[in-house]
Amino acid sequence: MLVDFNTLSEEAKVWIYPSNRKFYPQEIEGLKEKLKAFVEVWKQDDDDFKASVELRYNRFIIFSGEGNSALLNADIDKLVGFVLQLQEVYEVELLDRMNVCFKQGEYTQYKELKDFKKLIKNKAVTEKTIVFDNLVETKLELENHWEVPISESWYSRFLKKSKTNS
Incomplete structure (x- = not known):
């Protein structure tokens, strides 16, 4: 379930994806819609899971989530697959953490x-x-x-x- 970031506990898990460039103003609205749409269906079969997504400095995509059930490898795979799609659509690098x-x-x-x-x-x-x-x-x-x-x-x-x- 998509929730406001501020409602998550301090223990909520976060995943940060820095972009190699700022997202252009004309990309922001569409990007935010895609991010929210993904989070809404990310773990929709788990009523206990709460997740949020933010775009900070028009460069960092930050996912956060928490729930009583553990995130499975398949859940992380969905997230990474989605991020890979964003890389293609926006022609950015999001997965290079070095x-x-x-x-x-x-x-x-x-x-x-x-x-x-x-x-x-x-x-x-x-x-x-x-x-x-x-x-x-x-x-x-x-x-x-x-x-x-x-x-x-x-x-x-x-x-x-x-x-x-x-």
Whole structure:
């Protein structure tokens, strides 16, 4: 059942799919309709399952869900299959989790990890640069640890390498 994100508990599971580009204004309404339509039928046979979907910064698709019954592999397969369809329709990359999303001023940037390492080495980003940790797993983690300075994220290991290589 599709519910408002704010009604889910802190333990609700989240899945974050960052797009390699912002969705264009003319794509947003249709994308949101597709996302909601998917969530409405995702686990429609499970009356206890509540799910939500959000589009943040016109770049991140965030699914969340909870219920007493466990999500089965088939449920995750449906989600990934849907995301693969979105990639084709919108000609975006959503499944590559080894790319880095970070804030530069008011803009959200998306870089391949090797390019991000170069930005660190060249000091174009600092330990205070806000990165998005798309590996968070719960609503609580999303709310508290999704947007963090590099120094508080797993990307901090590249800061250390950069300092030792200087």
